[in-house]
Amino acid sequence: MSSTVPSGGAPGPDQATLLSLLTDLPATDDATVLHAPDRALSLRELRSAVDSVASVLVKAGVRQGVPVGGLVGTGPFGVVGMFAVWAAGGVYVPVNRRSTPAEIAALIDETPVELLLGTAEDLDRQIADVAMVHVQATTWQAALRRPVRADPTAYDQEIALVLRTSGTTGRPKAVQLRHRSTIDALDSSLRKLRRRRRPTTPALPATPRLNLIPLSLALWAGIFNTLFSLRAGYGVVLLDRFTPEALVAAVRRHEITSTVLPPAMITALCDSDTVDSVAPLRIVRSITAPLSPAVARRFHDRFGVLVLNSYGQTELGGEVVGWTVDDIREFGTGKLGAAGRPYDDVDVRIVDDTGRSLPTGEPGHIHIRSPFRMRGYANSEPVRSESTEQDDRFVDGFLRTGDLGHLDTEGFLWIEGRVSDMINRGGLKVFPDEVEEVLRRHPGVRDAAVAGLPDPRLGEVPHAWIVPTGPDTPAAAELTAWCRQHLAPYKVPAGYTTIDALPRSDVGKVLRRELRA
Incomplete structure (x- = not known):
């Protein structure tokens, strides 16, 4: 790694940081270490790109512990931006560039971000009032748009990342690692x-x-x-x-x-x-x-x-x-x-x-x-304990x-x-995963999800959403008979709904709240 990033950015060599994964990568300078569908980078090119972006981040006012939001899309930008933030001494906060400007502004209101790093096109859309540095993602030339304020939020130097949880069962939280x-x-x-x-x-x-x-x-x-x-x-x-x-x-x-x-x-x-x-x-x-x-x-x-x-x-x-x-x-x-x-x-x-x-x-x-x-969590400010x-x-x-x-x-x-998915059927506990597993073994079922729906007598009952293997869904009576062969009667779904695909989060988790809706 070149030494153009001013001192006062990343911690010294006695303090291990994730930047070392790049600086100590055991490969020759000419070895191709990052492949994307439209381009590839050698180790020398990757280190040079990181160094180029980090220098502008430091110029923008990023220093030890300052949180930087990286607008991550496709290609090598997510890798370059992440290591550039660490090279400048900052804390990396990944942000999906596909989020709307309003969603990104709301995230920044809840989670400290002092500067957004992204392409010119992505930054042009933003409404958040924060510092910005844009990057040309083929030449890796970076330019300062707006510097970091004089008294920015800063985390302790040991913090590397602030990540949002998936929010599958509740409001996402910001986790400090x-x-x-x-x-x-x-x-x-x-x-x-x-x-x-x-x-x-x-x-x-x-x-x-x-x-x-x-x-x-x-x-x-x-x-x-x-x-x-x-x-x-x-x-x-x-x-x-x-x-x-x-x-x-x-x-x-x-x-x-x-x-x-x-x-x-x-x-x-x-x-x-x-x-x-x-x-x-x-x-x-x-x-x-x-x-x-x-x-x-x-x-x-x-x-x-x-x-x-x-x-x-x-x-x-x-x-x-x-x-x-x-x-x-x-x-x-x-x-x-x-x-x-x-x-x-x-x-x-x-x-x-x-x-x-x-x-x-x-x-x-x-x-x-x-x-x-x-x-700790950091939804409003960095946790210092x-x-x-x-x-x-x-x-x-x-x-x-x-x-x-x-x-x-x-x-x-x-x-x-x-725990949040467990169904209480008149005092008897039903685990959706167990019922789903049985349904998936039916030859006419490609995929299945189970969630609880309100019931005036029992409180709630299991209901199944079925993705069939072919054009026709097995009859409800057939599915019920199949489940009764493998499950206790109270675990058998009270009803079935056919859908084309299960709603899932970005990491593949079934969104049962959307099924209930």
């Missing part, structure tokens, strides 16, 4: 997957191995897996827009043998009429949401690819539970559908409604203690995840659903 704990989380994931972080020989590869990132870099899942690739010493292949055909083309072109996919993308590949092979892909890690065992089995049967499940939350700093290839070899499909086993230094406990720990095999609330966890115990989601250092599940005798975590 540290440089050091994020690096530790990446290393823990690498240890879990039995991969070395650096080459065993001193020679630098002229053509580094590559990881495919099929997710937007406006999302934590996309950012985490990009950083994971660099920490492992790999280059990155970005997929601007997911389609089954685009993913398969990228896999073949770059000879990708493993990648990450949300459940919705795994389902789309299974459903595709144009994809008959995903070779040379051999391993998929399922991320962002629980993966249905039926979908995992279907994907494996169709393509012969191993599916490694995982579990994490933004507040926990990323993935904290997952499978390894060794787990697959040892247990085969016997535990298909389990989230996996906890990573190093991660503690999982299952408790009842009173907080009492439950024995192995008994379902309850999932509480997790992670050394990589967030610093080291402790997150003031937040009611933490109990004795454990995050109350809001998920329900159990641990089996081998230490595998099984997710049974969200």
